[in-house]
Amino acid sequence: MNRRKFLTFMGTAGVVSALGTAKVAEAGVHTFPYYDNGYGVLHDMTRCIGCRQCEAGCNKVNNLKKPDVPFTDVTVTHKRRRTTTTEWTVVNRYDLGHNEFVFRKIQCFHCNDPACASACFTKCYKKNPDGSVTYDDTQCVGCRYCMVACPFYIPTFEYEEAFDPIIQKCTFCHNRLEKGQLPGCVESCTMDALTFGRRKDLINIARKRIAENPDKYLDYIYGEHDAGGTAWMVLMPKPKGMPQIATGNAAEAAPAMKKIGLDTHLGTQPMGELTYGALGTVPMIISFWPVIFGGAYGMTKRREAIAKANQEKAVAEERQKTLETVVQCIEKEQGKEAADKARAAMTAALDEQDAKAEKGGEDK
Amino acid sequence: MRNGKALLTQTLKAAACTFCLFALCAGPVAAAELEETDSGAPSAMVMFPVTGDGTATKGSMKPAVFNHLIHEKAVSDCVTCHHTGDPQSCADCHTLTGSPEGNGITLERAMHATNIAPRADGNTPKSCVSCHEERYKAKQECAGCHNIVVPARDDKWCAVCHNANVTPEQLAKGSAGSLTAEENLEIATKSVTTKVAPEKVPGYFEPTKVIIDTLADEYQPCLFSHRRHVASLVERIKNDKLAEAFHYQPEVICATCHHQSPLSMTPPKCGSCHQTKIDPANPGRPNLKAAYHLQCMGCHTGMGVQRPANTDCTTCHKAKPAAE
Ligand code: SF4
Ligand code: SF4
Ligand code: SF4
Numbered sequence: 138m139n140r141r142k143f144l145t146f147m148g149t150a151g152v153v154s155a156l157g158t159a160k161v162a163e164a165g166v167h168t169f170p171y172y173d174n175g176y177g178v179l180h181d182m183t184r185c186i187g188c189r190q191c192e193a194g195c196n197k198v199n200n201l202k203k204p205d206v207p208f209t210d211v212t213v214t215h216k217r218r219r220t221t222t223t224e225w226t227v228v229n230r231y232d233l234g235h236n237e238f239v240f241r242k243i244q245c246f247h248c249n250d251p252a253c254a255s256a257c258f259t260k261c262y263k264k265n266p267d268g269s270v271t272y273d274d275t276q277c278v279g280c281r282y283c284m285v286a287c288p289f290y291i292p293t294f295e296y297e298e299a300f301d302p303i304i305q306k307c308t309f310c311h312n313r314l315e316k317g318q319l320p321g322c323v324e325s326c327t328m329d330a331l332t333f334g335r336r337k338d339l340i341n342i343a344r345k346r347i348a349e350n351p352d353k354y355l356d357y358i359y360g361e362h363d364a365g366g367t368a369w370m371v372l373m374p375k376p377k378g379m380p381q382i383a384t385g386n387a388a389e390a391a392p393a394m395k396k397i398g399l400d401t402h403l404g405t406q407p408m409g410e411l412t413y414g415a416l417g418t419v420p421m422i423i424s425f426w427p428v429i430f431g432g433a434y435g436m437t438k439r440r441e442a443i444a445k446a447n448q449e450k451a452v453a454e455e456r457q458k459t460l461e462t463v464v465q466c467i468e469k470e471q472g473k474e475a476a477d478k479a480r481a482a483m484t485a486a487l488d489e490q491d492a493k494a495e496k497g498g499e500d501k
Numbered sequence: 502m503r504n505g506k507a508l509l510t511q512t513l514k515a516a517a518c519t520f521c522l523f524a525l526c527a528g529p530v531a532a533a534e535l536e537e538t539d540s541g542a543p544s545a546m547v548m549f550p551v552t553g554d555g556t557a558t559k560g561s562m563k564p565a566v567f568n569h570l571i572h573e574k575a576v577s578d579c580v581t582c583h584h585t586g587d588p589q590s591c592a593d594c595h596t597l598t599g600s601p602e603g604n605g606i607t608l609e610r611a612m613h614a615t616n617i618a619p620r621a622d623g624n625t626p627k628s629c630v631s632c633h634e635e636r637y638k639a640k641q642e643c644a645g646c647h648n649i650v651v652p653a654r655d656d657k658w659c660a661v662c663h664n665a666n667v668t669p670e671q672l673a674k675g676s677a678g679s680l681t682a683e684e685n686l687e688i689a690t691k692s693v694t695t696k697v698a699p700e701k702v703p704g705y706f707e708p709t710k711v712i713i714d715t716l717a718d719e720y721q722p723c724l725f726s727h728r729r730h731v732a733s734l735v736e737r738i739k740n741d742k743l744a745e746a747f748h749y750q751p752e753v754i755c756a757t758c759h760h761q762s763p764l765s766m767t768p769p770k771c772g773s774c775h776q777t778k779i780d781p782a783n784p785g786r787p788n789l790k791a792a793y794h795l796q797c798m799g800c801h802t803g804m805g806v807q808r809p810a811n812t813d814c815t816t817c818h819k820a821k822p823a824a825e
Binding site (some may be wrong): 154184186188211283319326327328329332333335338339340349350351353380384443 | 784785791814
């Protein structure tokens with residue numbers, strides 16, 4: 138497989154979204170199934186002391202690389218750390234003002250409607266009935282669309298791997314859940330700041346905690362609706378002196394949430410729906426992407442080979458051939474109407490790209 | 502280190518004082534009179550649920566006795582409670598069923614609401630309950646326990662205020678609004694002066710030491726100075742009238758940590774309910790390790806105890822010597 142060439146073709150943004158248009162037209166709004174009994178984890182920041190035992194637990198159960206700084210050194214939490222290929226979860230300290238410091242654990246949120254999954258055109262990601270969003274590297278082409286799509290900057294790419302680098306992220310310990318074990322981090326938490334349970338139960342537990350201690354908590358469950366709902370949710374303390382907000386009011390919660398690095402403006406629309414239009418051609422494309430790939434590859438190859446004089450004609454021919462192959466696939470799968478739509482959209486996109494290339498003078 | 506014996510003497514002394522006071526009041530002398538208030542308001546009053554239509558209320562709850570005298574001393578000015586600026590009775594506007602003058606806030610809400618929206622001008626009205634809550638959350642001596650426990654709102658809790666000893670006739674008259682001010686004061690005074698202070702029991706402090714070793718694996722067992730901790734709590738709140746009223750029996754202090762079980766001087770241990778592994782049927786109940794940590798650190802944080810820091814693990818339980 139030649140990823141770069143494939144991406145050159147796919148990267149012609151218009152092509153991708155044209156395919157997307159056809160699919161959306163055909164299938165309507167796209168979402169992942171919602172698993173009512175799915176699990177989740179509630180991170181109660183009022184309990185978290187930033188001891189990093191969860192990081193240690195994750196490292197242990199997933200056999201990750203030994204950390205550069207031992208887990209007993211809690212001063213690293215003062216830095217704004219991000220998850221890495223070998224640290225699937227990190228705990229960072231945030232300043233709420235008034236000398237009030239809190240800690241938040243960062244890992245994959247296991248979105249109900251994972252943007253990473255809708256952005257991945259080779260379908261590496263899966264939302265499982267247990268609530269976890271897992272990644273399987275066998276089909277990964279290393280395009281890193283998932284990294285772009287994830288609103289929480291979670292998937293990380295093994296840039297340091299020379300051969301076959303893959304994506305790494307928290308798995309919700311899917312393999313442990315299957316064995317009836319708790320996620321490594323949850324089991325190691327010294328404060329039960331991480332509560333594991335069915336997502337719907339967790340929302341009730343969170344509500345109860347807020348109701349019993351309305352002064353202590355901000356009346357907002359991050360992840361209940363944010364980004365279309367997530368399996369992992371966050372309860373944060375109400376900063377001292379801040380008046381309580383209206384229950385679940387995203388706009389009112391925003392200033393406090395911002396202090397802990399969370400965005401309440403992701404909206405409640407499932408992220409997948411958004412990325413779908415922009416990046417996701419999938420999962421339709423999966424059935425015939427080798428065809429497109431082959432076509433695109435051939436096209437580029439030929440283009441390189443033929444003389445400048447013949448180039449235009451040849452490219453046009455090649456283009457038409459690839460396009461027709463794709464459209465045939467669509468017609469077979471989704472009927473004539475969708476195929477016509479896709480043909481029109483793709484032709485327009487390619488024309489536009491050609492026009493741009495002409496203007497730019499250089500074909501990349 | 503505090504001396505257990507000295508504390509014991511102290512407690513006994515306190516008990517003795519209560520006894521004398523009690524003996525005085527109960528003597529054959531004419532009903533003791535309460536000190537006069539500065540404001541001229543009655544020193545104490547029974548708050549009858551006045552129906553407004555001349556009928557008596559039904560129900561088993563005793564009316565509350567309000568000790569105007571000590572509350573007047575405890576707040577900075579009249580407006581704290583009389584939030585309109587007019588020293589009228591609460592029930593004038595906040596009627597049993599709510600009235601336009603009282604913004605539809607019923608008497609019950611006006612006394613008990615805790616979800617009062619802050620007013621822009623800073624003049625946020627207070628209910629009895631919200632003001633008490635504010636006080637114990639603001640006071641460092643109280644904030645430790647009250648950071649980790651939510652007082653149970655049970656019958657005993659209600660009875661701290663709803664304790665007026667009235668005859669059915671008095672209740673009928675009172676709730677119909679036909680009791681005179683003098684009669685009311687007389688009943689209220691009697692209730693206030695005959696109130697029995699909660700007994701003080703030295704058994705508070707047992708046991709002296711607890712060795713927590715059920716979980717010891719990475720660390721050595723933890724030695725918890727039980728007596729010292731209880732003694733320090735009791736010592737800090739001993740002059741607080743609000744604390745005295747609501748800690749209506751010694752077991753209430755025990756219930757700070759030994760929460761969720763019936764009040765007792767020999768309450769169950771933490772491990773009786775908190776299992777070493779989380780019970781999937783009760784995902785909200787912390788496991789044993791977390792239960793210890795939450796309780797200890799929750800209280801320390803609430804009371805502003807600086808040392809040890811929450812992540813100084815080895816201050817409470819020493820590291821295990823490395824295996825050979
Ligand atoms: S979008 Fe990001 S946070 Fe959501 S499931 Fe995918 S990787 Fe996790
Ligand atoms: S759920 Fe598993 S993989 Fe994810 S952070 Fe926790 S221990 Fe790591
Ligand atoms: S182990 Fe628990 S308390 Fe410690 S940092 Fe992680 S989430 Fe916070």
